[in-house]
Amino acid sequence: MKVSELIKTLNLTVATEPNFEDRDVTGCYIGDLLSWVMGKAQSGDAWITIMNNINIVAVASLTDSACIILCEGVSADEAVINKANSEGIIILKSGETAYSLACQLSGEI
Amino acid sequence: MIKKYDISGEDFSLAGEASSNFKSVLKRLGISTEIVRRVSIAMYEAEINTIIHGGGGECEAEIKSNAISVTFRDNGPGIANLELAMQEGYSTASEKIRELGFGAGMGLPNIKKYTDDMLIDTAPGKGTTLTLIINL
Numbered sequence: 001m002k003v004s005e006l007i008k009t010l011n012l013t014v015a016t017e018p019n020f021e022d023r024d025v026t027g028c029y030i031g032d033l034l035s036w037v038m039g040k041a042q043s044g045d046a047w048i049t050i051m052n053n054i055n056i057v058a059v060a061s062l063t064d065s066a067c068i069i070l071c072e073g074v075s076a077d078e079a080v081i082n083k084a085n086s087e088g089i090i091i092l093k094s095g096e097t098a099y100s101l102a103c104q105l106s107g108e109i
Numbered sequence: 110m111i112k113k114y115d116i117s118g119e120d121f122s123l124a125g126e127a128s129s130n131f132k133s134v135l136k137r138l139g140i141s142t143e144i145v146r147r148v149s150i151a152m153y154e155a156e157i158n159t160i161i162h163g164g165g166g167e168c169e170a171e172i173k174s175n176a177i178s179v180t181f182r183d184n185g186p187g188i189a190n191l192e193l194a195m196q197e198g199y200s201t202a203s204e205k206i207r208e209l210g211f212g213a214g215m216g217l218p219n220i221k222k223y224t225d226d227m228l229i230d231t232a233p234g235k236g237t238t239l240t241l242i243i244n245l
Binding site for chain 1: 142146153209211213223
């Protein structure tokens with residue numbers, strides 16, 4: 001599944017630059033503790049989290065996550081968005097819970 | 110090739126700059142994706158530890174013919190109990206640090222997991238020098 005298809009499937013809002021590289025999403029990881037995510041997330045994962053500080057960009061970049069999905073209506077401030085754009089990280093948003101998003105993704109990737 | 114980085118102990122928004130920069134260097138050199146990922150993760154954890162626990166320090170990353178070696182040095186308080194620090198879930202990070210999403214007690218265990226060798230020279234009051242080695 002491509003990121004663009006993920007956006008449609010989960011009805012996500014794109015918070016970062018809309019003209020992103022439409023890469024493959026090959027898995028999903030849910031977590032808010034950055035070191036935990038750093039050790040467990042796999043390359044190509046859609047990372048679902050409520051953590052929205054600037055350090056999420058480095059974690060997504062270094063784990064090679066396909067995108068970050070901020071769930072439960074969490075937003076990222078301008079500094080985070082700018083940093084994500086400069087690093088080529090896609091940040092998506094949803095009002096739904098991580099559980100709900102993961103259930104919808106089940107069987108799709 | 111050797112790259113050197115200063116790691117600020119005050120600005121969390123810069124955490125990961127050294128790791129991200131070195132990742133770009135490795136990618137440009139055509140190092141395999143899996144090796145780049147392992148180096149990046151281990152380096153980031155060490156960089157965060159240098160900020161949180163060491164109050165900042167320096168990093169020297171070297172690409173050798175058969176391995177990548179990255180050394181972090183800080184003048185922080187040192188690690189009082191290395192055996193405990195190596196246990197998953199054990200952390201001495203403050204509540205403020207935990208609110209930022211760090212302090213899960215996964216730093217050193219993650220570094221060990223993603224490297225081929227990990228050397229630590231530390232003692233209370235002496236600071237910490239950590240060297241990560243990933244074979245090519």
